[in-house]
Amino acid sequence: xxxxxxxxxxxxxxxxxxxxxxxxxxxxxxxxxxxxxxxxxxxxxxxxxxxxxxxxxxxxxxxxxxxxxxxxxxxxxxxxxxxxxxxxxxxxxxxxxxxxxxxxxxxxxxxxxxxxxxxxxxxxxxxxxxxxxxxxxxxxxxxxxxxxxxxxxxxxxxxxxxxxxxxxxxxxxxxxxxxxxxxxxxxxxxxxxxxxxxxxxxxxxxxxxxxxxxxxxxxxxxxxxxxxxxxxxxxxxxxxx
Numbered sequence: 001x002x003x004x005x006x007x008x009x010x011x012x013x014x015x016x017x018x019x020x021x022x023x024x025x026x027x028x029x030x031x032x033x034x035x036x037x038x039x040x041x042x043x044x045x046x047x048x049x050x051x052x053x054x055x056x057x058x059x060x061x062x063x064x065x066x067x068x069x070x071x072x073x074x075x076x077x078x079x080x081x082x083x084x085x086x087x088x089x090x091x092x093x094x095x096x097x098x099x100x101x102x103x104x105x106x107x108x109x110x111x112x113x114x115x116x117x118x119x120x121x122x123x124x125x126x127x128x129x130x131x132x133x134x135x136x137x138x139x140x141x142x143x144x145x146x147x148x149x150x151x152x153x154x155x156x157x158x159x160x161x162x163x164x165x166x167x168x169x170x171x172x173x174x175x176x177x178x179x180x181x182x183x184x185x186x187x188x189x190x191x192x193x194x195x196x197x198x199x200x201x202x203x204x205x206x207x208x209x210x211x212x213x214x215x216x217x218x219x220x221x222x223x224x225x226x227x228x229x230x231x232x233x234x235x236x237x238x239x240x241x
Contacts, residue, residue, distance in 0.1 A: 010109050012111045013106055014062040014063065016062065016115055016116075017093040018117040019065055019086025020036070037072055040229050041228070041229050045118060048120040049115065049122060050080055053115070053122075053124075056128060059127075061081060063080065063082075063083065063100060063104075064117075065085055065100070066082060066083070066084050066086055070084060085099075090195075091186055091191045091193050091194075095186045095187065098112065102183075107179070109178055110179050111178060112176070113131070113174035113175070114175050114177075115173040116173045121215045121216055121231055126216060139208065140200070141176060143173065143210050144209045144210065144212055145214055146170075147170055169209055171197060173195070175195060175196040185202065186199045188203065189202045215231055
């Protein structure tokens with residue numbers, strides 16, 4: 001047996017939880033469809049997200065986790081595998097998606113990059129930067145953006161105190177961890193964790209912070225759609241010049 005055959009090469013998978021309804025966007029007056037399917041720059045938002053991952057050749061496969069009964073991808077062709085195992089929380093959807101990856105042949109030591117469907121401004125360069133920074137790391141890590149603004153703590157609608165921002169980062173996605181480690185972490189942390197890093201941190205581990213971009217924001221509120229539209233249209237214009 002050669003050394004190459006004795007040491008398997010870890011693969012990279014992407015997992016996109018896509019089972020939410022985007023209630024904050026809907027409640028504020030957006031069309032009554034999940035926000036990840038609303039039109040931005042000529043396409044449903046999630047299609048921009050998937051196009052970025054499709055442009056990274058070392059991603060072995062992209063798994064999209066939708067809610068039971070969601071037929072969006074029955075009518076839209078996309079470079080991904082779709083499973084209707086969405087749970088009642090983001091953490092549940094991700095945990096179910098990891099199980100589906102195992103069912104499809106992924107191994108515990110393979111990497112998974114979990115990404116929000118509504119972060120449609122992610123770029124292939126940012127995905128590659130995360131992989132490059134974390135593929136040799138013992139824990140894994142996440143894209144994040146150093147907090148640029150002054151941070152206030154609130155009490156009954158008034159400023160309670162100003163917090164130091166020098167060590168504060170805004171967590172983004174993708175977040176990249178070994179599939180087996182993340183599966184165990186989510187099982188231990190439960191459904192209340194809001195991102196994968198939190199589950200890994202609960203194991204006593206410290207994920208690596210990889211500088212992301214202010215443009216890699218999560219489309220959440222109605223005004224975010226206009227900003228995402230402007231950025232994507234600008235990128236399209238730049239490519240055609």
